Amino acid sequence: MASVSISCPSCSATDGVVRNGKSTAGHQRYLCSHCRKTWQLQFTYTASQPGTHQKII
Template sequence: MVTINVKCRFCQQTSAVSKYGVGHGGHQRYRCKQCCRTFQLEYTYIACKPGIKEHIIELAMNNAGIRNSARMLHISVNAVVRTLKTYT
């Protein structure tokens, strides 16, 4: 197994991250041995990017409509609805 210098998105660990094949969009996928989660550095699908979920929630708190939020973040209405459902 090759270990590269990639920081884990979830536990901020650098030493435990190794390559884990390629994601659907053709980007390199990584797996953290520390927390056993997989992630990518680049995503084809914007709604999967780190920080987007927080953004959706923030917009919802500020009374931005679902359609508005989706348009502002360039993601689908379904992605917004799904995210809000898992957090409420």
């Protein structure tokens, strides 16, 4: 089985990242056990991606 190292976008930790359910669109969500932030790697809509709001402004 292949393992992919995912780091937290908030605190950059790699050892405390666990899967945390799925979004309403069916994409995998992740949880950092260090800073308790949740995020997902895939988005259905481009407007939901991080950094898009800054590009619009």
